[in-house]
Structures are given as C-alpha cells and as structure tokens.
Amino acid sequence: MRILLTGANGYVGRRLLPELLSQGHEIICAVRDANRLGLDTETASLIKIWEVDFLEDFNFGNCPENIDIAYFLIHSMSSSTESFDVMEAKTAENFNQYSEYMKVRQVIYLSGIVNDPKLSKHMLSRNNVEKILSNGKHHLTVLKAGIIVGSGSSSFEIIRDLCEKLPVMVTPRWVLTKTQPIAIRDVMKYLIGVQNRTDCFDEAFDIGGPNVITYKQMLQLYAKTRGIKLAIVTLPFMTPKLSSYWLYFVTSTSYKLAMNLVDSMKVEVICKDNRLQKMLDIKPISYVEAIQLAFQKIEQNLVISSWKDSLTTSRFGTNLKNYIQIPKFGCLKDSKKIKITNPSQVLDNIWSIGGVKGWYYGNWMWKTRGMIDKLFGGVGLRRGRTSPTNLDNGDSLDFWRVLLADRENKRLLLFAEMRLPGEAWLEFRIDDDNYLHQIATFRPRGIFGRLYWYSMLPFHFFIFNGMIKRIAFSE
Numbered sequence: 029m030r031i032l033l034t035g036a037n038g039y040v041g042r043r044l045l046p047e048l049l050s051q052g053h054e055i056i057c058a059v060r061d062a063n064r065l066g067l068d069t070e071t072a073s074l075i076k077i078w079e080v081d082f083l084e085d086f087n088f089g090n091c092p093e094n095i096d097i098a099y100f101l102i103h104s105m106s107s108s109t110e111s112f113d114v115m116e117a118k119t120a121e122n123f124n125q126y127s128e129y130m131k132v133r134q135v136i137y138l139s140g141i142v143n144d145p146k147l148s149k150h151m152l153s154r155n156n157v158e159k160i161l162s163n164g165k166h167h168l169t170v171l172k173a174g175i176i177v178g179s180g181s182s183s184f185e186i187i188r189d190l191c192e193k194l195p196v197m198v199t200p201r202w203v204l205t206k207t208q209p210i211a212i213r214d215v216m217k218y219l220i221g222v223q224n225r226t227d228c229f230d231e232a233f234d235i236g237g238p239n240v241i242t243y244k245q246m247l248q249l250y251a252k253t254r255g256i257k258l259a260i261v262t263l264p265f266m267t268p269k270l271s272s273y274w275l276y277f278v279t280s281t282s283y284k285l286a287m288n289l290v291d292s293m294k295v296e297v298i299c300k301d302n303r304l305q306k307m308l309d310i311k312p313i314s315y316v317e318a319i320q321l322a323f324q325k326i327e328q329n330l331v332i333s334s335w336k337d338s339l340t341t342s343r344f345g346t347n348l349k350n351y352i353q354i355p356k357f358g359c360l361k362d363s364k365k366i367k368i369t370n371p372s373q374v375l376d377n378i379w380s381i382g383g384v385k386g387w388y389y390g391n392w393m394w395k396t397r398g399m400i401d402k403l404f405g406g407v408g409l410r411r412g413r414t415s416p417t418n419l420d421n422g423d424s425l426d427f428w429r430v431l432l433a434d435r436e437n438k439r440l441l442l443f444a445e446m447r448l449p450g451e452a453w454l455e456f457r458i459d460d461d462n463y464l465h466q467i468a469t470f471r472p473r474g475i476f477g478r479l480y481w482y483s484m485l486p487f488h489f490f491i492f493n494g495m496i497k498r499i500a501f502s503e
Contacts, residue, residue, distance in 0.1 A: 029224065030094060032078075032130065034058040034123070035101030037065050037422065039181060040138060040215065044099065047216050049074055056092050063352075063432075064422030080126075082119040088129055095130040097223055100137040100161060113153035120157045124164035132166045134229065136222060138215070141172045141208070141234050141297045151295070158232070167229035169222045171215075171304075174236055174297035175246075177318040178212025179325040180414060189279035189410070191251045196259045200271040202293045203244040203262060208236035211318035214310065221308040228307075234299035237312045243293060246315065253319045277402060279410065351443050352431045354453050354469050360481050362468040362492055366500045371438070371458050376417070377499045378440050378456045379433075382425045383413035388502065389494030393487060394426075397446070401427055406447040428454065450477035456499070466496045 031048055035041040036057035048055050055075045059065060062077045078092055082102065102119050127135065139154045162168050175183045190197060218235045222228040241249070244260055251258035305312070313321070368374050381387060387394045398409030409426045419425070419433040419440065428442040431453075438459075444452035450472040457465045468488070472478045 029096040030054045030056070030092075032056050032058055032092065032095045032098040032132070033101070034082075034099060035103070038101055038103075040176075040212075040219075041099070041101045043178075043212060043216060044101075044219055045075070046071070047220055051220070056095070061422070064420075082122045082126070083115060086122065086125060088126075091126060091129055093130055095127075095132045097134045097136065098127060098130070098132045098166070099219065100135055113156065116153045116157050117160060120160040124160065128165040132164075134167045134169060134224060135161055135164065136169045136171065136219060137161055138219065139170050139172050139232075141174045141236070141299065162230070169225075169228045169230075170232035171218050171222065172232060172234045173210050173215060174207050174299075175209040176212055176215055177209045177237075177315060177322065179322040181212060183209070184319075184322055186275065186279045187246060187250050191247055191254065191256055191258055193278060195257055196261070197247070198261050198263060199244065201262060201264050202271065203247070203260070204242050205293055205296055206240055206242050207246070207297045208240050208299055209246065209315050209318065210235060210237040211313050211315075211321065213318075213321065214312040217310050218304065218308065221310065222304070228304075233304035234301060235304060236299040237315055237318070239315045240298055241315065249316055250319055253316050254323075351451065351453070352441070354441075354455070355471055358471055360470045360472065360478070362488055363465070364467075364492060364496050365463045365465045366496055368458070368462050368464050368500050371462055373503060374458060374464055374500055375435065375438055377502055379419055379435065380417055381456075381499070382428070383416060385416065387491075387495060388498035390487075390491045393491060398427060401446040404447045407445050448477075449473045449480050464496065464500050466492065466499070468492060 031053045033041055033045060033048065033055060036045060036059050041057075045055065045057070049071070056078055057065060057075055058078045058080050060079065060081045062079050065072070065077065067075075076092070078090065080087070080091075100120075100123065102123075103116065137158060139158055140151055142151060142155060158168075158170055161170075177184050214237065215235065218233075222233075244262065247260060248258060250256075304310075377388075395409060402408035402410075407424075407427050411424045411426060413419070413425050414423060419430050421430055421433055423430040423433070424445075425442060427444065427446040429445050430440070431443050432439060432441040434440075439457045440455070442454040444454070448470075450470055452471075453467075453469040455465070455467045455469070457467075459465065470477075470481050472481055
C-alpha cells in the first residue's frame with residue numbers, strides 16, 4: 029500500500045517507520061524539514077519525503093497523490109501553554125484539504141483516552157482534532173491511548189528522572205489518579221493492525237495495557253523493578269502550578285509540557301472497552317515488562333527515538349532551519365584549531381560529546397550554567413542525549429540542538445537553546461590537513477548581549493582551550 033506518515037520524526041513516527049517498511053509498503057514521510065529525519069542511507073533510499081508545514085498555506089505542487097492510508101501523528105502539546113489547541117485545530121483542518129487532494133482512503137489518528145466530561149485543555153484539543161478529522165473525505169480510525177511506556181517516551185523518562193534522583197519524594201495528590209499505561213510496542217501493533225480494516229473505519233477505540241494503576245504505583249513499580257529504595261509522601265495542597273514547577277526542576281521536561289501534563293493527570297485514564305484488543309487478538313504486556321524492555325533498549329544503545337528530540341522541546345519552535353547558516357556579520361567568535369594524529373578517534377570523541385560523558389573539560393562549569401539556565405526558564409542540561417555515540421540532525425544535546433551532524437564530511441554544528449541575550453553556535457570540524465577546528469559564534473542582541481559575551485571570556489578561555497585539547501587527544 030501507499031502510506032503517508034505524518035510526524036515521521038516524532039517519537040511514535042520514528043518507531044512506526046521501520047515497522048511499515050518491514051511490511052513492504054511504499055512510505056511517504058511528511059516532515060517540515062527533511063534534514064531532521066536523521067535516517068541511515070539504506071532507510072532513506074526506501075522512502076519518499078514530502079516537506080510540508082500543515083500550519084502554512086496550501087501548496088499542492090509537491091503533494092503526493094493516491095494515498096491508501098495516512099497516519100496522523102501531529103501534536104503540539106509541549107510547544108505552547110496558550111495556543112497549542114489553536115495550532116492543532118488548524119493543522120487538522122489543513123490536513124483534511126490535503127487528504128481530499130491525495131484521495132486518502134483511511135486516516136489513522138493516535139489520540140488520548142477520554143473518561144471525564146471535564147477535560148483538560150490538552151484532551152479538549154485532541155477531541156477537537158478528532159471531530160475535525162472525522163469531517164474529512166476519508167474514513168477515520170481513532171486509537172485512544174493513555175500513558176505510553178517505552179525507551180525515550182516522555183512519561184517513561186519523567187518517571188525515570190523522578191525515581192533515579194529522589195529517594196524521598198513529596199508528591200501532589202494527582203499521583204493517586206488511576207491510569208492504564210501501554211507499552212510502545214503494543215501501540216505499534218494497534219497502529220499496524222487497523223490498516224485497511226473496514227470494521228475499523230469511522231470508529232474510535234481505547235487501547236491500554238493490562239494494568240490499571242495509580243501514578244504513585246507507577247513510580248513504586250519502577251523503583252522496585254530497578255532495585256531503588258523509594259519513599260513517597262503525598263500532600264493534598266500542592267497546586268497545579270506548584271506541581272508543574274516541581275516536575276520542571278526535577279525532570280528533563282519543559283515547563284510548558286509539565287503544565288499540560290499536570291493538567292491532564294487530574295483525570296483518570298482507563299480503557300472503557302477492549303473491543304480492538306479482541307478484534308486484533310493482541311495480548312498487551314504488563315507495565316513492569318514494558319520497563320524491562322525499555323532498559324534492554326537503553327543498555328544496548330538501541331533507543332530509536334526520544335520525545336526530547338522533538339522540536340516542541342525547543343524554545344525556538346519549528347524555525348531551527350533558519351539558523352543552519354552561521355551569520356558572518358555582527359558576530360563575536362572564539363576560534364581554535366589543533367593538529368591531530370588520529371582523526372577517526374577524534375571524530376568519535378566529537379560524536380560522543382555531552383550527556384553522561386560531559387563536555388570534556390570544566391564539567392562543573394557546564395553544570396552550573398545548566399542550573400542557571402533552568403532557573404531562568406531554560407532547558408538546562410537534563411535533556412542529555414538519546415544515544416551515547418550517535419547524533420542526527422535535530423537531536424537535542426543537553427542545552428544545544430544538533431543542526432548538522434555530517435560524519436562523512438567530519439562536521440558537527442550545534443545551536444544553543446539555553447537562555448541567552450543573543451544566538452550562539454558551536455562548530456567542530458576536521459579539515460583535510462587533519463586540523464581540528466572548534467568555533468564558538470555568538471550574535472549578541474544589543475548591549476546586554478555584548479556585555480554577556482565579554483563577561484564570559486575568562487570562562488571561555490579555560491573551557492574552550494581545555495575542551496579542544498581533550499577532544500583532540502582523548503582515547
């Protein structure tokens with residue numbers, strides 16, 4: 029079949045793509061920026077890419093035609109606390125126009141479970157998107173899931189952060205809310221299982237795992253599975269805003285996402301029926317099994333995708349491609365180069381920077397900068413990196429974003445997402461004469477930007493000198 033995959037570089041989309049390819053389908057990936065897909069050469073040769081932004085005006089010039097199935101996996105929950113619902117509605121409306129042009133037969137939409145008439149803004153938006161999509165000239169199949177558990181999923185990483193960092197946890201009362209988590213591998217089975225099934229056309233199904241548990245029990249089961257001692261004290265008076273700040277400072281989530289998550293966690297998320305499970309003969313795995321499988325992927329460095337790599341975690345939204353060209357004028361630079369004797373090893377060192385490994389020199393200064401950034405509403409260092417050795421275009425890397433990871437041409441370009449009075453780039457490049465170039469570029473915003481740069485020069489002197497030497501000669 030000819031399948032359109034929207035949100036192809038998102039957490040679920042990147043998991044679904046290899047599953048669809050293994051079935052032998054013709055896959056067209058709909059993305060805003062083709063450079064962000066980060067696919068290996070073999071996978072890239074098997075797909076077609078359609079660059080499209082469903083928030084912008086229609087452009088049918090490069091639009092594919094005769095699509096059998098389209099997966100609608102576009103969400104904007106963490107991009108804005110105020111207007112994500114407006115963005116999601118416009119995206120769905122525009123998608124319907126494209127769907128009619130493409131003659132899509134079936135649209136498969138991954139949404140959230142609804143159990144309460146008093147919905148959060150997040151779930152109201154998901155319901156509204158479902159209504160909009162149901163008005164399109166296609167058959168709609170809606171799969172409604174609660175918490176998705178898998179290596180790199182937002183819920184899993186938040187629980188992991190909390191349990192690994194806090195042996196004693198003071199929690200708000202929403203941790204007593206019941207939910208029905210589902211493993212990411214089971215989500216894949218449902219997404220694939222409903223393909224082209226007429227008994228699933230114009231239907232909505234709840235999907236979940238076998239366990240109905242509270243968020244508190246999720247934390248406790250995680251701790252038990254990992255062999256961690258955990259004490260939880262639940263308070264009745266923690267407000268949603270205070271809870272959001274608590275999640276923001278303790279975990280790697282953004283404040284925007286924390287607010288939307290807390291707003292949603294006040295409502296129980298439990299499957300109303302198991303129709304689809306019986307129809308597709310799926311036996312979902314338990315929450316504990318999902319945790320164990322997630323860590324198998326982590327320990328083997330096989331994490332395919334992470335929610336932290338989504339551009340919705342970026343404070344610059346979807347416009348990162350505007351920064352891939354480093355400006356030449358009005359900038360301040362720190363340029364260094366050093367002769368190297370083992371370019372292959374140095375390239376490995378560059379591709380391993382950040383995350384658990386750190387920044388090779390003055391890690392305490394990097395951590396301090398990350399703490400300051402977090403205090404001022406930035407992303408901090410807690411996002412880490414998805415893989416310890418691999419980098420793709422668009423990946424998050426602590427408080428940087430990978431603009432270009434070109435291993436063949438020995439160049440890595442990062443863009444700063446920490447709070448700054450300006451824009452900053454950090455580039456590593458190995459030339460044909462085996463010189464390692466390390467260039468920090470800063471485009472200041474007004475006088476405060478320049479004051480910031482000059483006040484940081486003493487720290488830059490030590491950090492950048494030490495960093496290039498360690499990268500050049502570490503083994």
